[in-house]
Amino acid sequence: MNRKTPLGHVLGLGSAKQGSGHWWSQRMSAVAMAPLGLWLVWSLAGLVNGQAPDYTTLTQWLRAPLNTVLVSLTLLVMLYHSHLGIQVILEDYIKHGWLRVTTMILQKFVHVALAFAGIYSVLKIAFGA
Secondary structure (H helix, E strand, O other): OOOOOHHHHHOOOOOOOOHHHHHHHHHHHHHHHHHHHHHHHHHHHOOOOOOOOOHHHHHHHHOOHHHHHHHHHHHHHHHHHHHHHHHHHHHHHOOOHHHHHHHHHHHHHHHHHHHHHHHHHHHHHHOOO
16 A cells, blocks of 8 residues: 555656656756856947947957857757757647657757757857858
8 A cells, every 4th residue: 555645656757757857957057048148148238339240349259268158158058948948848739649759859950950050150250260
């Protein structure tokens, strides 16, 4: 005889016993995005002197090592957070098993491709085109 309540059986566990870890990862990526996003907005706002910065100004800004690292980190954290959020949406709203699996794989490939393209672009600008 089991003396646990139904709530006690599932507390902290999703249907695949990964729900709490997924939830925690999404919260931590959101926490990481807050200071990175504020830094990005503040840093780019410093480049604006009443007009939009030109390409040369932006490339010089991105060539600073700290800016290169922080922009890359912001991009990776943003894409990871997006991946987690879209995964939840797909799991919740796509009912057909084959379609859900296909879209989950496709969205993962899209996020990885965007990460590679973004990091490649940042590094190409940072180290000279």
